[in-house]
Amino acid sequence: MLETKNLSFSVEEGGKRKSILKDISLVFDNNQFVVITGPNGSGKSTFVKCLMGIVAPSKGKILFDGEDITSLDITNRAKNGISFSFQQPVKIKGIKVRDLLEIAGAEKPAAFLEMVGLSPEEYLEREISGSLSGGELKRIEIASVLARNSKVMIFDEPEAGIDLWSFNDLVNVFKKAKKNHTLIIISHQERIIKIADRVIVFEDGKVKHIITPDEFIKGVK
Amino acid sequence: MEECGFSEIERDILKEVVGLYAIPEGAYNFRINGKSVSRKSSANIDVDIVDGGLEIHIKPGTKNESVHIPVILSKTGLKETVRNTFYIGDNTDVCIIAGCGIFNCGSSDSVHNGVHTLYVGKNSRVKYFEKHYGMGQGRGAKSLNPITKVYAQENSFVEMDLEQIKGVDSTKRETYSELKDRAKLVINERLMTHGRQTAESVIETKLLGKESTVDIISRAVAQDVSKQSFKSVIVGKNKCRGHSECDAIIMDKAMVLAVPSLDAQSVDAELIHEAAIGKIAGEQITKLMTLGLTQTEAESKIINGFLK
Ligand SMILES: Nc1ncnc2c1ncn2[C@@H]1O[C@H](COP(=O)(O)OP(=O)(O)OP(=O)(O)O)[C@@H](O)[C@H]1O
Ligand SMILES: [Mg+2]
Numbered sequence: 001m002l003e004t005k006n007l008s009f010s011v012e013e014g015g016k017r018k019s020i021l022k023d024i025s026l027v028f029d030n031n032q033f034v035v036i037t038g039p040n041g042s043g044k045s046t047f048v049k050c051l052m053g054i055v056a057p058s059k060g061k062i063l064f065d066g067e068d069i070t071s072l073d074i075t076n077r078a079k080n081g082i083s084f085s086f087q088q089p090v091k092i093k094g095i096k097v098r099d100l101l102e103i104a105g106a107e108k109p110a111a112f113l114e115m116v117g118l119s120p121e122e123y124l125e126r127e128i129s130g131s132l133s134g135g136e137l138k139r140i141e142i143a144s145v146l147a148r149n150s151k152v153m154i155f156d157e158p159e160a161g162i163d164l165w166s167f168n169d170l171v172n173v174f175k176k177a178k179k180n181h182t183l184i185i186i187s188h189q190e191r192i193i194k195i196a197d198r199v200i201v202f203e204d205g206k207v208k209h210i211i212t213p214d215e216f217i218k219g220v221k
Numbered sequence: 222m223e224e225c226g227f228s229e230i231e232r233d234i235l236k237e238v239v240g241l242y243a244i245p246e247g248a249y250n251f252r253i254n255g256k257s258v259s260r261k262s263s264a265n266i267d268v269d270i271v272d273g274g275l276e277i278h279i280k281p282g283t284k285n286e287s288v289h290i291p292v293i294l295s296k297t298g299l300k301e302t303v304r305n306t307f308y309i310g311d312n313t314d315v316c317i318i319a320g321c322g323i324f325n326c327g328s329s330d331s332v333h334n335g336v337h338t339l340y341v342g343k344n345s346r347v348k349y350f351e352k353h354y355g356m357g358q359g360r361g362a363k364s365l366n367p368i369t370k371v372y373a374q375e376n377s378f379v380e381m382d383l384e385q386i387k388g389v390d391s392t393k394r395e396t397y398s399e400l401k402d403r404a405k406l407v408i409n410e411r412l413m414t415h416g417r418q419t420a421e422s423v424i425e426t427k428l429l430g431k432e433s434t435v436d437i438i439s440r441a442v443a444q445d446v447s448k449q450s451f452k453s454v455i456v457g458k459n460k461c462r463g464h465s466e467c468d469a470i471i472m473d474k475a476m477v478l479a480v481p482s483l484d485a486q487s488v489d490a491e492l493i494h495e496a497a498i499g500k501i502a503g504e505q506i507t508k509l510m511t512l513g514l515t516q517t518e519a520e521s522k523i524i525n526g527f528l529k
Contacts, residue, residue: 054507074510084511090504093468094526103522104512144512 281310297327355388457490
């Protein structure tokens with residue numbers, strides 16, 4: 001179980017305090033599939049970055065299976081079972097797709113490329129550099145998180161840049177993963193929202209609603 | 222190697238600089254502490270010693286053959302200048318594996334200045350490897366100063382892999398070349414400095430012939446308080462294409478200077494220089510940390526990949 005207690009994040013901007021996350025208390029049960037949605041700039045990415053340790057909250061606590069992990073660094077959170085797929089994947093010159101998946105812990109990297117619809121023959125030996133398209137990078141990013149096979153998997157807008165055709169496969173990947181992983185996915189896609197257990201709507205750095213997919217689709221949109 | 226009487230250190234160095242575990246096929250010369258200790262010519266490749274340096278003649282038409290000429294300095298305080306000249310005939314396809322390793326555990330400086338001149342015949346393909354390596358904790362400095370000159374005849378193709386990753390305290394590397402019609406040169410340089418090391422590289426290419434091309438790719442990492450400078454000069458005197466790319470990662474308190482120089486003397490010369498110096502992007506480290514690496518592990522993965 002992953003839990004945040006009164007999590008806040010603010011930054012200093014032009015001499016003024018700007019509050020980005022405001023007192024967020026949420027619980028993510030084991031093997032639950034939660035979608036976080038809400039307008040641009042509402043704090044979704046910042047919130048999940050706090051969970052991974054990429055952003056340090058200004059106030060509040062994060063508990064993982066009862067243990068306070070608020071001051072744990074990214075590496076140790078990764079080792080404890082949290083993984084994270086970035087909204088904007090990075091490129092790393094000289095690192096091949098195979099290297100990345102192996103670092104992630106994949107024994108058979110090919111299998112994870114197939115899961116995201118990329119042919120291993122074509123992509124395994126390619127560098128994660130500018131020569132890959134945005135959609136390709138995004139899929140490799142998703143594959144690297146699937147390869148971690150960690151207890152909690154966080155995906156920040158996995159659908160961005162993925163074509164409609166491959167999107168179906170992606171939904172199936174999440175359907176499968178939710179059986180034995182905790183999934184936290186930031187998404188605006190109805191088809192991902194539909195298969196979630198819960199939908200959390202962010203607005204202006206706060207949790208506005210915690211509702212079921214049905215409720216979300218029927219009206220609160 | 223035992224039968225040649227190489228010491229363990231010498232064998233380690235050979236492994237590093239020329240990737241050898243045993244006496245190679247083909248022609249070779251092993252120079253250790255100023256002396257040629259083992260030398261062999263092949264049917265098509267003559268390896269002679271002239272004025273203390275090597276004169277290597279490769280017969281026209283020689284295909285898929287190699288010549289290894291590693292140099293080892295394992296005595297402290299040795300300073301030498303060696304001139305090696307390669308006469309490579311027309312229509313060949315050969316591989317030259319040079320490279321120098323210094324082991325210095327003493328207190329005097331060891332210096333190797335290698336001057337290599339390559340005359341490359343028409344339609345020939347030459348792959349030239351040169352790896353530099355230093356080890357030993359002595360106070361004496363290890364320095365390597367290679368000068369390589371390449372004269373490439375019509376339609377030849379020369380590919381040079383120049384690498385210095387570890388242990389050399391100071392280096393000044395100069396690479397000069399002149400290319401005739403349709404000759405092509407590719408230079409891959411990999412350089413890493415740490416501690417108080419200094420490295421200077423000058424690559425000067427004269428594109429004399431029509432449709433001659435040069436492509437220079439230099440990747441460098443400077444750590445600690447080390448200093449590097451990279452200067453690339455491309456002179457285009459004809460319809461030709463020149464491209465040089467210098468990518469450097471700078472860390473700690475290191476300094477990196479990149480000086481591009483393009484000199485077009487023909488309206489049909491197309492010359493490009495790209496240079497980028499910066500630290501490792503924070504997002505790259507973060508990404509690898511989310512995969513379970515520590516910050517230090519992430520940095521070394523990124524650096525190793527970059528220098529591959
Ligand atoms: N370090 C920072 N300094 C200043 N402002 C920040 C910082 N981090 C985030 N913000 C701001 O906080 C707000 C929330 O950003 P965040 O990326 O979390 O939004 P989001 O909900 O993920 O948006 P999107 O849907 O566009 O991805 C934005 O206005 C952003 O500019
Ligand atoms: Mg976002």
